[in-house]
Structure formats: structure tokens, C-alpha cells
Amino acid sequence: MREAAPSPRARGRPRKTEDERDDGNRRQALIAAAARLFHQKGYDATSTREIAAQVGMQPGSPFYHFGQKQDLLLAVMVEGMQQAIARQNAACARWGEQVSPHERLRVLVRNQLDVLLGPDSDFIPVMLYEWRSLSAEQRQTITQLKDGYETAWTPVLQALHDSGHLQCPVPLARLMIFGALNWTVQWYRAPGPQARHTRPHRVSLDALTDAALGLFTGVAPPRPASSPPA
Amino acid sequence: MREAAPSPRARGRPRKTEDERDDGNRRQALIAAAARLFHQKGYDATSTREIAAQVGMQPGSPFYHFGQKQDLLLAVMVEGMQQAIARQNAACARWGEQVSPHERLRVLVRNQLDVLLGPDSDFIPVMLYEWRSLSAEQRQTITQLKDGYETAWTPVLQALHDSGHLQCPVPLARLMIFGALNWTVQWYRAPGPQARHTRPHRVSLDALTDAALGLFTGVAPPRPASSPPA
DNA sequence: CCTACCGATCGGTAGG
């Protein structure tokens, strides 16, 4: 750390370099690093020391921001759910009254796949696969967020059920559809730059969306000719 | 086999009580206890000491049977896959040439749900959710078993696809169907004895099978006889 | 399979 001789009037503790000045920024850095490591190696297998090292902190310093390791896990999940809800709301806000249930389901599925597999997609997988490591109290927090997220799905599935395009009780359909999508985290790999890939785990998210809709609703993709205008 | 007071000629080290005499039995006991604990609390969160205590051993004794903790995990998974394959083979052997693809898929799905959620169903969930904790070499062992298990599904799905009952590329259909089924481990709870349950996570495995088939193939259950009252 | 034990790691804290 290089600082010009502090002016005689400088107060408070000396600041570090420009990038490290903001406390909230450091906290966010910890959450992001934790999300990455929890996703890669699992919660139990990741030490708080590793997380600290990733952001250039000393071993004990994460506990200045988070009382316990568990609180860091909770923060990762909350961050993930808030992002997912925000994206879903934005996507749904774009459709008008006239959009068919099929198209609505497509938007919901595509958004969920993006949250699970797209850029910055460490948070939600951690939420899905590290649920066990939360305390009972923490689970309630996440459950509330998750319920809010899932609420948007029920009327869409109900409409498809009523029109005979979903031969399955709606609550079970929701659980199994989420299962099929959430499980992609286990096998999906983004398509490389080498042009076409025929391996099923290397398709695009759009192709995966088509496949999911075909499987669930029995309707081959009526893909919109181009992406809808903004 | 009960032995009276040992004859004067008895050889070898003294035996323990009747139940503990068989070495293979003790090894199996460790595997079963490990499966239960790994399923309940996760691999990393389970100590070898706990597993030992569950079968009445001292803390270091599991390492007489298994070189490392990881080997115990592998043994749990191998046991689970062997059971699953055996059950699936038995179930498939019962169908003749005339069985429709729909019925074949029903048998496969029902068997998978049984393996995931039925009695003694700790092994496969451990395999699904603790994959990360295996070494690369161990993964190969399990991958081979898993490939064998999944082989039976492809022709059935292909037949459904060819007849227009599966609007989805077969390899992706297989992955997503397994996802929907495997995910049930996260939410399914066996129905209690209190008669009917309306909560979706409390249905019977038969009802769950119907729901899955309806969702994937778009065909309402051609279930024999008993339909719920209105 | 038990007894006795070790080195390493880890979550977390006191104090500044």
C-alpha cells in the first residue's frame, strides 16, 4: 500500500487502494467468491480461508463481515433468489394480455435455464444443492423467496392443464418441471466455439428450452421467427 | 447356526456374539450405516466416527474394512447401482414382446421411483447427490454401472418418439426425465397412514408414476380400475 | 477389530 504522506488533517483510519475502499464492495466480493467456491466444491468442502484468499483477505477477516460461515451461505442464496426474481419479473412484464400460455411457459423456462446455466450462474445452483446446510430459521427466509418466484408458474400451468396440454396435476407438474430443469446443472455444458455440437449436453439454451417445452406440453417448438422486439 | 459352549478343540480367535461373527456382515453393516448417514447429512458432514458408532465399532475400526472414507462412499454407490440394475432387469424380464412402449416406460419410471423413494432407498440418492466427492477413478466405475442402467431406456424412448408421443430429442428427453424423477428425492414424502392426502408431496408412488407419464407422453393414465371419487 | 495416538485443518475470537 503506497500512500503519499497523509495530510496533517487526514482523519479516520487510512484507506486502502481505490478499489478496496468500499465496505459494501468487499462484502459483495466475499459473496461472489463464496458462490463460486460453494458451487465448484460444495459448502462443507470449502473453507472460509479459501474464500478469504480469493478476495485477498486474511483467514479471520470474513468474520468481520459475516458472523458465521452459514451466514455467508445464506447471503449467497438470498442474492441468487433476488436476481432470479428480478429477471423473471422483467421477463414477464414484457408480455401483454394476448400472450398464449405456451409462450408464457417458454419465457419462464428460458429464464429459469438462464438463471441456472447462464452467466453468473453460481448462486442458484448453490441454493438448490446446499439447502441441507442451512439452519431451520435460514430455510424459512429462502422458502419465502422461492415461493414468490414459483407463484408466477401456477396460473400458466393451470391454463395449459385446462386446455388439455398438460396431462398432469398442476402441483406435481410444477415440481417435476422444476426437477427436469434444475437437474440440468448436473450435466449441461455450454456449447464451445467449435460450431455445431451434436452431444446433448452441448446444445444452446434456446434448443434446450425447445426440448423442454416439447417434452412437457407435447408441442413441437413454434419458435418465434426472430426474437420479439423490445 | 448356534454353537454351544466351545469345545476344548476350538481354534482361532474367540468369536463375538452370534450376530457379529461374519466379517462380510460387518462390512455390509458399515455400508448400510454409511448410506443412511450420507443420505441424511451429506458425505462431508458425516464423520467416520459416527458411522463406526452406528454399528458399535471403535473410531478407527472402519479403516480395517475400507482404506479411506472415500472407499466407503464408493461402496455405497456400487451397492446402490447393483440393486437398481437387478431390480430393473427383473422388472423388464416380466414384459413380453407385446408390451407397448407406454407400458414399458411405466415400468421403468415406476422402478426408478422405487429405487429413489421406496424402502432401503438411501443408496441411489447418495450416488446422485455426492458424485462430487468421488475421485476421477471412482467416477469411472460408477459411470459404467450407470450407463448400463440407462441403456434400457433409450429404445423405449425412441419408440415413443417415432410414434409421435415424445416431442423431444431422445437424448435430451432421457436427461430431463431422469432430472424430473431424481429431483423427487428433494421433495417427496411417503404418504402417512391418515387416509387421503391432498398435498402433492404426499401422493403414492403409483400416483406419481401416472403423473410423470402424463407429463412426458401427454397420455392420461390408462390405469387399471381404481380412479379417485369425485 | 481395539487401544492409543498424531498431524492437519478448520471455524471462530480477542484485541487492536
Next chain:
DNA sequence: CCTACCGATCGGTAGG
């Protein structure tokens, strides 16, 4: 947020 540290736990082993 760093320094310095602690108590607990854990996987694993030697030797019988």
C-alpha cells in the same frame, strides 16, 4: 480488517 491464537474435530495409522 490484520495479527495471533485456541479448542475441537477429523481422517488416518501403528501395533497388537
